[in-house]
Amino acid sequence: MKKLLLENIWMKIAAVILAVVLWFFVTSRGQSEISMEVPLELRNIPGGLESVKQSIKAVSINIKGQERLIRNIKPSDVRVNLDLSKAKKGKGTYYIGKDNVKVPSTMAVTNLNPSSVMIDLEETVIKTVPVQPVITGRPTRGFFIGSVEINPKEVTIEGARAEVGRIKSLRTEPIDIADLDETYVQDVRFDTAGRNVRTEIQEVGVKVVIKRK
Numbered sequence: 001m002k003k004l005l006l007e008n009i010w011m012k013i014a015a016v017i018l019a020v021v022l023w024f025f026v027t028s029r030g031q032s033e034i035s036m037e038v039p040l041e042l043r044n045i046p047g048g049l050e051s052v053k054q055s056i057k058a059v060s061i062n063i064k065g066q067e068r069l070i071r072n073i074k075p076s077d078v079r080v081n082l083d084l085s086k087a088k089k090g091k092g093t094y095y096i097g098k099d100n101v102k103v104p105s106t107m108a109v110t111n112l113n114p115s116s117v118m119i120d121l122e123e124t125v126i127k128t129v130p131v132q133p134v135i136t137g138r139p140t141r142g143f144f145i146g147s148v149e150i151n152p153k154e155v156t157i158e159g160a161r162a163e164v165g166r167i168k169s170l171r172t173e174p175i176d177i178a179d180l181d182e183t184y185v186q187d188v189r190f191d192t193a194g195r196n197v198r199t200e201i202q203e204v205g206v207k208v209v210i211k212r213k
Helices: 002-006 009-028 067-071 161-165
Strands: 031-043 049-054 058-066 079-083 090-095 108-113 116-132 143-151 154-160 184-189 197-199 203-212
Touching (some): 049 154, 116 161, 154 161
Parallel strands (some): 031 079
Antiparallel strands (some): 143 203, 154 197, 184 203
16 A cells, blocks of 8 residues: 555656646636725714724725626625724724625635724713704895794704814704795704714704894
8 A cells, every 4th residue: 555655656746736736726717806995884882982083984905806706896795894892982992804894705805904993982972052043145125034933942962072062052054035025934954064963853943034124
């Protein structure tokens, strides 16, 4: 048996090496690799905490797979999720690995950058503030604004302590009364642009009473 194993040993070794090379050649044919910018999604933030700042918003990843599949990949097929269930209040550095990247099973993540993100978590607070209607334009000639009624007059907002603390009132989206000659009633949304807060309701009713001079 030993003699049979050792017979033409170098030819057998060469055959095994050739088989391995051919296997790599066959499996690598048609392979392609692309780079994508994928938004970083924060998951399972502990109750009572808010993300107020993070050092990066997206991660650059390299994905490898069959060329025909790579060519048809969509942004929605790739996700980068970071689990913050064990995070604590304050600033912290959290590491991002290949396990955080979800890609189709036929593809593989070969690289990602950066590999960490700094996130600042603050306490969530709730506060009630007055609603401030924003009126633009003027009634038609011979008429004026008699009064402005809001329902409700106050709204509850929720968000990070620092953000909520800066808000003294919440403005509505603009209400245009240009050239009106009668009372105007409209449901309007809040103007929260640039403010990372949530409201218990989405709209308020505004009644602009137009009177004749």
